[in-house]
Amino acid sequence: MKRLLLVLVISCAPTAGPSGPHRAPEWISETKPYGTASAGSGPSGAAAAATASVPSPAAASAIAERYRGAVDKIVTAAHADREAYRKLSYLTDRIGNRLSGSAALGHAIAWAAQAMKEDGHDVHTETVMVPHWVRGVEAAEITAPISRSLHVLGLGGTIATPKAGITAPVVVVHDWAELDARRDAVKGAIVLYDVAMPKWSEDKGSGYGQTVEYRGRGASRAARHGAVAVLVRSVTAHSLRTPHTGAMNYEDGVEKIPALAVTVEDSTLIARLAAQGPVTVHLRADDQMLPDAESANVIGELRGRERPDEIVVISGHIDSWDVGQGAHDDGAGAVTMMQALTTIRKLGLQPRRTIRVVLFTNEENGLRGGRAYAKDHAAELPSTVLAVESDSGGFAPRGFSVQTKPEVRDRVKARVADIAALLRLISATRVTAGHGGADIEPMGPAGVPMVGLDTDGRTYFDIHHTEADTLDKVDPQALADDVAAVAALAYVVADMPERVDAP
Amino acid sequence: MKRLLLVLVISCAPTAGPSGPHRAPEWISETKPYGTASAGSGPSGAAAAATASVPSPAAASAIAERYRGAVDKIVTAAHADREAYRKLSYLTDRIGNRLSGSAALGHAIAWAAQAMKEDGHDVHTETVMVPHWVRGVEAAEITAPISRSLHVLGLGGTIATPKAGITAPVVVVHDWAELDARRDAVKGAIVLYDVAMPKWSEDKGSGYGQTVEYRGRGASRAARHGAVAVLVRSVTAHSLRTPHTGAMNYEDGVEKIPALAVTVEDSTLIARLAAQGPVTVHLRADDQMLPDAESANVIGELRGRERPDEIVVISGHIDSWDVGQGAHDDGAGAVTMMQALTTIRKLGLQPRRTIRVVLFTNEENGLRGGRAYAKDHAAELPSTVLAVESDSGGFAPRGFSVQTKPEVRDRVKARVADIAALLRLISATRVTAGHGGADIEPMGPAGVPMVGLDTDGRTYFDIHHTEADTLDKVDPQALADDVAAVAALAYVVADMPERVDAP
Known part of the structure; x- marks a missing residue:
């Protein structure tokens, strides 16, 4: 179950593992811990940590000599x-x-x-x-202290609400600790995870890994405290009121509750209102799993x-x-x-x-x-x-x-770097230790x-x-x-x- | 009527006049023609043309001497x-x-x-x-050669479609000349103005002025050729499939036809499809003017x-x-x-x-x-x-x-520049010749x-x-x-x- 969870949470975010407990498959061992932002590459990890490995001159020239012509073609x-x-x-x-x-x-x-x-x-x-899984009609609105429609997208796999929807007070939290600390208030409430994704930066990448875990695991974590539904702030640092969807995962043995993403705009609106007094939201979704x-x-x-x-x-x-x-x-x-x-x-x-x-x-x-x-x-x-x-x-x-078993890592990286060195024309010369891809990861073991x-x-x-x-x-x-x-x-x-x- | 048109078109785009015929009120005369991108300031015109006017040393010191203390406070x-x-x-x-x-x-x-x-x-x-004017339910979709929903927002003031909506072939144009050149195809069709707004740049500003005229005048221009409705690409250089609304204007004596904005994403999709063959769109809107x-x-x-x-x-x-x-x-x-x-x-x-x-x-x-x-x-x-x-x-x-009658322009600019020179702490020292504001413009004459x-x-x-x-x-x-x-x-x-x- 744990492995499946990892896989669901990181799906489409190759280099961004959950930032909580370390979840690296045991057959991976890099200099930097796998799954942290600094170890990644690509959109979430960036060039960060892992610098291009320096191939041995002999190897470099062997590949370069043999393949420069073919690669240029x-x-x-x-x-x-x-x-x-x-x-x-x-x-x-x-x-x-x-x-x-x-x-x-x-x-x-x-x-x-x-x-x-x-x-x-x-x-x-x-x-x-x-x-x-099939998305149905989804809608949500703040009903108190103001009346305001929200832009939502059900998270993939969410169960439906009852036909009439769910109307409940909202408890806004910004991390797991706050969720746990407010467990008494959470009972019977809709939990909003208003977790801001950091902006992209050259050294840290996207920050997706730090925030996507609330989308993946938020429903069951809140349901354990008796929440009736969750709203999750869309995992993006830049919004034009466009909600983001993505996979979520229900834990075995925990009641399933509806889980919808809200836009950054709507999440922050609810959070601002909630800082001033009670907020009630109505939501409905007739999504279904066939x-x-x-x-x-x-x-x-x-x-x-x-x-x-x-x-x-x-x-x-x-x-x-x-x-x-x-x-x-x-x-x-x-x-x-x-x-x-x-x-x-x-x-x-x-x-x-x-x-x-x-x-x-x-x-x-x-x-x-x-x-x-x-x-x-x-x-x-x-x-x-x-x-x-x-x-x-x-x-x-x-x-x-490059993602490999530790014992072959240096030589695979060296050879990939030798090949990448031939890709100067298209500026694709950077080789880092990081994630391969969600689909190919099952081949890793x-x-x-x-x-x-x-x-x-x-x-x-x-x-x-x-x-x-x-x-x-x-x-x-x-x-x-x-x-x-x-x-x-x-x-x-x-x-x-x-x-x-x-x- | 011409003046009203100007006002509607530029509303909320203080410095961006239509880029077509010169529409400056006759009491404005700047070094750079009013209404062109390079003459503006602010979001659409930027620092561009008009550089800070250099106050006479005497005047500068008079205002600085007298008001530095108050301004600092x-x-x-x-x-x-x-x-x-x-x-x-x-x-x-x-x-x-x-x-x-x-x-x-x-x-x-x-x-x-x-x-x-x-x-x-x-x-x-x-x-x-x-x-x-009250927005009703608005919707649109491509019905051929594919079936795809579109994200639309009626332009402010648009009439409704018939209750069953309008289904018609789409003619995509990129400027007025193309509209006129294709006038025969336009008859009975929905015209899409797929006019791209240039990206913001330091020297040219936003490019809003070059594109917003299609939103403001597109309906009547197309109706003159017998179009049954218009779609207008949202006036933005950066979209996350978020449609933009805004004022449009029906010309007297020309049939009113529905006018809706589509997102950049949807506009370019229709344009790509239309480059390959006929495209049909269905749209409906029950907006109304009370x-x-x-x-x-x-x-x-x-x-x-x-x-x-x-x-x-x-x-x-x-x-x-x-x-x-x-x-x-x-x-x-x-x-x-x-x-x-x-x-x-x-x-x-x-x-x-x-x-x-x-x-x-x-x-x-x-x-x-x-x-x-x-x-x-x-x-x-x-x-x-x-x-x-x-x-x-x-x-x-x-x-x-600063926007004034020509005979007082230099002295008003000089005094405003003297005051702005006291605003270094907040970096608000730039004074340009440009637009004042749509609401205050009626005081200009x-x-x-x-x-x-x-x-x-x-x-x-x-x-x-x-x-x-x-x-x-x-x-x-x-x-x-x-x-x-x-x-x-x-x-x-x-x-x-x-x-x-x-x-």
């Missing part, structure tokens, strides 16, 4: 190509958002499989049963010329939340991988090992795709030399974050080295899980450069004589 | 005071938004009058009849000790749009003026002339308050030595923009010199006329410094021996 081709953006346009503008269980997700899966086939790859899908639905991971391959059974997985997730278009989260990651493989194939490059695109289903509210893949492909994991994921938005690439594409995520959490995660926020050049970075990394790791984690 | 007191923010909290959190004709506007007027009385001022209200309602300007005074009949007006507007809280537009301006007068009174300062706070009603959708004041107080205008307005948001003050409070408006048009114009966006220190700037200017102009426009 890949980068030049990908940098000039707009096909990833065209694919993303179809996925977002024509198909739209695609929550697990929705018809749109099925449409997206069929489209992705077809598109990869048309690009010449070996393609198949692998069935996965996924949760089927029986699991059939879905699938989509797999497309370029078979290796010498060691086809050794595999480099490059991945994103094809599902999204049910608002906006899921453009950055994670349409961008999905098309990046599709186009990376196509770029390599179009250049007539066939590496020694197999490169496999995996578009996972159900990252957002279950991680069923990632867990099914690790389970169903358990026999292949020892020969899976690397798993790469892009799930930090399709912003300009900055480099890679089997020893598969993992790499996350590290992007310029300064604005990611402005739009994350909102109506504003739309194609207009994606820069076609940045997306093309993501393709370049992933294609170069995947090609070199798939082709070089030694495994990336070899001694 | 005023600035020190206002800078440390949080009462403006407390007033704004009540106005926004307790009363909320306040469109002309709404009960909330009546409540706000009563509250403001009472608050000024409690602060010791002479207070009265002056009845003004205002338009009473008979004019009674409202009032609120007036509070500190009577002058020597020349009480000579008046310095300091003003903002008490009404707002009907979304969000009207915090920056223009709750901030209103409380700035209330607190500026209170600061002067509390310090025991009684200037030579009268300082009069005027909180205008109906700036947003009619300017009835401003026009009624100029008409009803016509006899006083020759002895109104200055009119000051704050309607560019309650951001940190940068200085003042009578020769009243006008000054706008110039603020750091980089983010103003992110929230302008939206659900996101809320108290959390207001920095209490910035607001206090606005009070300081206005109180200092008003006190010195009211007290100095000569009129601010004297030879």
Whole structure:
């Protein structure tokens, strides 16, 4: 249960573990503790702690000598190509958002499989049963001391309110300690977690990890004290009264209560009013959880010329939340991988090992795709030399974050850094110790080295899980450069004589 | 009619006149043409063109010598005071938004009058009849080639659609020329003005002026070609799928058609789809215009000790749009003026002339308050030595923009610059030639010199006329410094021996 909880809480926030109790899987051991902001990379962790590891000159020159030509070809081709953006346009503008269980997700899966086939790859899908949560009508308003409507979005997985809704006094808290301290007042009340997300900074990243735990665990923690519902301040440092949704998790054995996100504007309004006197809120939601639905991971391959059974997985997730278009989260990651493989194939490059695109289903509210893949492909994991994921938005690439077992960390980082050193044209040279990706994490315990594409995520959490995660926020050049970075990394790791984690 | 049009279009955009035909009232003549981006100041015009006028050394030292002590006292007191923010909290959190004709506007007027009385001022209200437009249920969706809901807000004053709504093909245009060029396609269609607002820049300001004309005049221009409705891309350079509303204007003799704003996200989506093939949109709105309602300007005074009949007006507007809280537009301006007068009174300062706070009603959708004041107080205008307005948001003050008849411009600017030079502590030393304010503009033809409070408006048009114009966006220190700037200017102009426009 604890592992599932971790997975749900960090879903779509690759580098931002809960800031409370240390929750690192025991097979991870980095210099900086995993899950803290300073250890991360990408939008939440930034360049922070982990500086690029310095490759040994011999290794650097070996990779550089051997692959500079191929990487230059890949980068030049990908940098000039707009096909990833065209694919993303179809996925977002024509198909739209695609929550697990929705018809749109099925449409997206069929489209992705077809598109990869048309690009010449070996393609198949692998069935996965996924949760089927459906958003209903949701509404909330302050009824005392003023009358004011609130902008809300139910958190994914929330139960419905009774038909007439819930009307109750609000208890505003700013952290777990305050929740516990006010446990007597919480009984019968709606708890509002008015927890402010810090602004993005170069050294600390986004601060998502410090705040998202209230979204993930707030309902059950409040229910233990007898709360009747929770409102959670949207996890963003920059709001235009746009609520954010995302996964939440009910603890076993604790009563389930409705959980809705409110905007920063509305959360702070309630908090200001509550500082002056009692506040009452009415809320209703007829969200519902249906029986699991059939879905699938989509797999497309370029078979290796010498060691086809050794595999480099490059991945994103094809599902999204049910608002906006899921453009950055994670349409961008999905098309990046599709186009990376196509770029390599179009250049007539066939590496020694197999490169496999995996578009996972159900990252957002279950991680069923990632867990099914690790389970169903358990026999292949020892020969899976690397798993790469892009799930930090399709912003300009900055480099890679590397997550491995401690005993291979330095050499994997060194080799990834050698490859990244060839990516100066697209400024993707930064290599840090950090998170790989939520979908590939289930492969970690089997020893598969993992790499996350590290992007310029300064604005990611402005739009994350909102109506504003739309194609207009994606820069076609940045997306093309993501393709370049992933294609170069995947090609070199798939082709070089030694495994990336070899001694 | 032309003048009214100007007033509606620029309402709440003090420095941003239409970028098309030159529309400056003939009594304005600045070095740079009025109404162009480079001539403005504040959020839309920025420091741009007009550099601080250099006062003659003699004049500078006269004002500095005489008033440095008083200004230091005023600035020190206002800078440390949080009462403006407390007033704004009540106005926004307790009363909320306040469109002309709404009960909330009546409540706000009563509250403001009472608050000024409690602060010791002479207070009265002056009845003004205002338009009473009421927003109904508004909705829109793309029905072909995909099915997708749109986020819309009816523009203020729009007529309703037929009850069943309007379903029609969309013609996307990016400027007036394209509208005219496609006139045959426009007949029977919904016109979408997908006009992008440029990003704010230090030298050009906001670019609001270049784009807002499509909101103001788009309906009638399209109706002349037979369009059945218009959609207008929200006038902002930064969207989180938050639609912006604002005034629009129907031309006499042209058929009225419904006019709704769509978000940047939705506008660009329609434009992308339309570039590939036909797009159909369904929209409905049951907005309505009721008979004019009674409202009032609120007036509070500190009577002058020597020349009480000579008046310095300091003003903002008490009404707002009907979304969000009207915090920056223009709750901030209103409380700035209330607190500026209170600061002067509390310090025991009684200037030579009268300082009069005027909180205008109906700036947003009619300017009835401003026009009624100029008409009803016509006899006083020759002895109104200055009119000051704050309607560019309650951001940190940068200085003042001065708008006068050409023959007094240099001397008014020089004196305002002398006063601003005393405001280094709050960095409000910049004096430019620009707009005074929409509400005070009707006093201009009578020769009243006008000054706008110039603020750091980089983010103003992110929230302008939206659900996101809320108290959390207001920095209490910035607001206090606005009070300081206005109180200092008003006190010195009211007290100095000569009129601010004297030879």
